Each structure stands twice: as C-alpha cells, then as structure tokens.
Amino acid sequence: MQGKKDYQEKLFIRFQLSDHVPADNFYRRLKGILDLNFVYDTTAKYYGTEGQKSIDPVVFFKLMLVGYLENLNSDRRIVATSRMRMDILYFIGYDLDEELPWHSTLSRTRQLYGEEEFTAIFKQVLKKCIDKGLVAGKRQAIDSVFVKANAAMSSLVEREIMDDASTYGKQLDDHNDEVPAQDTIDENITPKPRKNAKVDKKANSKRYSPSDPDARISVKPGKTTRLNYSAYASVDTQNHVITHIQAFHADKGDAPCLPEILTHVADNLKDNGIGIEEVLADTGYSGEAALLFLTNNNIKGYIPNKAGYRSRESREGFSYEKQQDRYICPEGKYLTFHNFKKAKNANTHKIYRTSVKDCRDCPFKRTCANLQGFKVFKDSVAKDLYIEMQERMQTGQGRRARKLRQSTVEPVLGTLVNFTGMRQVNTKGIKLANKCMIMAATAYNLKKLVNGIPTRARKRIIKLAGNTSGGFENTSLAWIAKIKAIISTFKTNLKSKWLNNHLPCKLNYSAILSPVAQRPHNAKGFLRILKIFMSFE
Structure with a gap:
C-alpha cells in the first residue's frame, strides 16, 4: 500500500538539541574540548558598566570559528548558516527559537577586540595540540601565500595626485568661505590593469587603494594582478600543525620577514618547553638578515641560495x-x-x-x-x-629537507585558502586581516585536535606501552631489542647450517638500525624493515 505523509505543524513540541546532535558530531566533540571562558576576563576592558548588553564574547569567537570551519568568509553567511544547523546552534549555546546576533555585530566586535585576544585563543588551541602529542616543535617549515584583499584594482589612485588634491583643498578652505566641490577623478588617468600584466616594482609607491591603503599590488606568474596581503605560516613537520601565522604587506620580501616570524614561533613554543632546532624554507627566504638570525639563535636552516649566488x-x-x-x-x-x-x-x-x-x-x-x-x-x-x-643543501639531508618542506607547508596553505575561508579577507586594513588569518589557523588546528592523527599516519607509528608522543627513538630502540631477541632464539633453538649463514643472523643490528632510529623522517623505511623481521617470529 502506498504511503502518503501528511504534515501539519504542531503548536507545542518538546525538543532538546542535545538529544538530536549525535555524539560523534564534530561540533559536539569540539564543544567538549574547547573552553573559551577565559575571554570574559580578557575582553572586560572593552566594556562599560552601563547600557545594553553586547554579544557574548564566547559566542562571538565561536561564530568566527564556525565561519572558517565552514569556509564562509561573509558575516551574513555565518549567521544564516548557523541558524539552519542544529549542531552549530548546540556548539554556540543557542536554542532553536533564539534569535542569533545581527551580522553587523560580528563586524563591529571584530574591530573592537585587540589582536591579543585572537592570539590568546590560537595559543590555547596550540597548547592542546602539544599536550595531545601532535607537535614536536623542533623542525618548522615556513612559507607564504597571497590572500586577496577586500579592495578592487579599479579603486587605485595616484598617490601624488591625491596628495596635491588634499593640499589644494586645504588652501581653499583657508582662503575661501564657499563650500568646496567634491573631488572627481578622471578614469583615463588610472586605467584598469590588464590581467597577467607585469607589475612595476615601484607600482605600490605610485598607486594605492583609498578603500584599503594597506593592501598591495602583487601578482604570481599566470595569475591575475590584484591587491593582496601575504600570509606567512610556520608549520610543524610532525603532524602539520600551524605554530604561527601572520599578515604582512604583499610587496615585502620573504627574507626580512623570517626573523620576526621565528621570534613569534619561538615565543609560542617556549611556554610549552619546546625549542626550534631546524627551519625549512624555499629560496625566497635566503637573505643576509635571515641567515644571521638563524646563526645567532643556534637554529640550523635548510634554505637554498638564490640563483645569483656566487662562491x-x-x-x-x-x-x-x-x-x-x-x-x-x-x-x-x-x-x-x-x-x-x-x-x-x-x-x-x-x-x-x-x-x-x-x-x-x-x-x-x-x-x-x-x-x-x-x-x-x-x-x-x-x-x-x-x-x-x-654545502648543506647538497647533502642527502638537505635534499630530504627540500622535499619535506614541500610536502608539509604547501598543502597546509592550500587547505587554508581553499577550505578554511582564507581565499579573501572580508575586512579592511592589515590589523584586521591578521585577525582573520589567526582565526583561520585556529580553525585548522582545531580540526587536527578533534580528529587527531589521520589513520594513514597512525599506521606508520608503532606505539609501545608507556611511549610518549614524539618518542620515536625510544620506540624504535625497543623494537631493535625485540629483533635481537628473535634472532637469538633462532640461533639457540635451530642450530642448522642454513640459519647460521642466513643474512639476518650475521647483521649487526645496533650499528645498522640505531642511526635510523635517530632520524624520525626514516620511519617509513624503518617500519618496512620491522615488518620483514617480524615475519620470522
């Protein structure tokens, strides 16, 4: 018999979000991990004691995280999406019949709070990742990506023309009582640049955008010339957790930025008792300031020299x-x-x-x-x-470091741009752009924290009882001892001529495998060796 659903809305209904959000839901698990109650104390200085109540600071930061977790770069879309999702409502602490904050409230609150409030949340999430064993901290890969600014190329004006116009306007105000006419700009003076056009190196000193003066003209080969910011990120090579992210002007070189980035990374990790030992970067970071900083701070760098290098x-x-x-x-x-x-x-x-x-x-x-x-x-x-x-980059370790950097930081930046709402900032100014990048990195790390190490990566790590995170050397040495015990048992119980001449009985396992145990990046090959020997057991 064919069924037919007859729907009629109920006037009264008993409904609890906690009963309808599954236990394995991402936002339900995130709610149990993330505690943002400390922001009440840090943001109290921005409010008075009278007047209407503002948006809850915890709710604001959670809505910001929802925007980057859901790849939404519009405050309107954040509110609209949250209103339709039961798991998000449960995460931010709202019921079905409660009205969410107005989207303009999110924009005003983002401008009100200082950068230190956003950084504090990022550091708290990073600490949780470290406590969970997702961060080793000793080896960092650094790279940057262009992030589109909230300004169009058609808004560019000549700096000298605008300076002269403002000076002339002040003179008119001083000597004329009449109301000055509004300035008009001839479109023929500032034509719209062509796509894929070569950008003059001094273009940013000649033109700027009044809507976002901090944005800079930049272009990559084969891409469209546009106004951008540069997002510099430091990524830990163990499990690709972001340890620092920062916004810079898009026309600034990579090498001068490296000392400032590493200083912030060291501060973020120092509170957790971790120090940086190695830094991986591409050719753009090769410069005098970067190399001197690495040497003065006893950090080993793997940065290829530029093409113009001469011995x-x-x-x-x-x-x-x-x-x-x-x-x-x-x-x-x-x-x-x-x-x-x-x-x-x-x-x-x-x-x-x-x-x-x-x-x-x-x-x-x-x-x-x-x-x-x-x-x-x-x-x-x-x-x-x-x-x-x-000389260092010509060694085997240098070649491996080059590949490790490419497989570590570049996928992370691609994920931030394509899946974490960082393709374009919806704010004006470099300070607000920096806040957006910090929250995007926080959302990325939260995904790592909630989901843990991917299954493929977990299979590469053999965990023994009592083994701590990052203790690959202890794990491998324990397996070496077990291999020795297996071979010793073979020699004792089966004293056959074939076995005594067999290769596994003649190898010096400590000499061969101990160097492997000291190099965690050789884990894949080491586990293959273990698999072969375990077949004898």
Missing part, C-alpha cells in the same frame, strides 16, 4: 685566504678588507680592494681595475653563511 672560487684567477681574510690576484697582489658599505636592500657588504700602487704597473689593469685604478670586490657579511648553506 669565492667563481672569481676566476683569484684565490681567497680565510685566515687573513683577503683575496690574491693572479699577479700576487692582495685585495684586503677596506670597509663596510650599506646596500639599498639594507644588506651590508664587505669591501675588498687593492691599492692604486699595486695596480699601477699591472698588465691586466685595463680589463681588471676600475676607473680609479684599483680592483674592488664586494662580499656580503654573511658570505661564509651562504657558503655553508650551499
């Missing part, structure tokens, strides 16, 4: 004496250290030069010396660090 041996015919810190020309004359000189990019050069007397009778003077009559070399003050980095 001291590349100067044909000239040799370098390290102890005396000088060059020797083919004629046996010395180019000694003369002085330091600041470059336009804020780097410092060491100047080596001969004297005019040394080059006076040289047969190569016309092709070798400068117009003043002497030979000059310029080296960076970090020249030795560049050479050391070049």
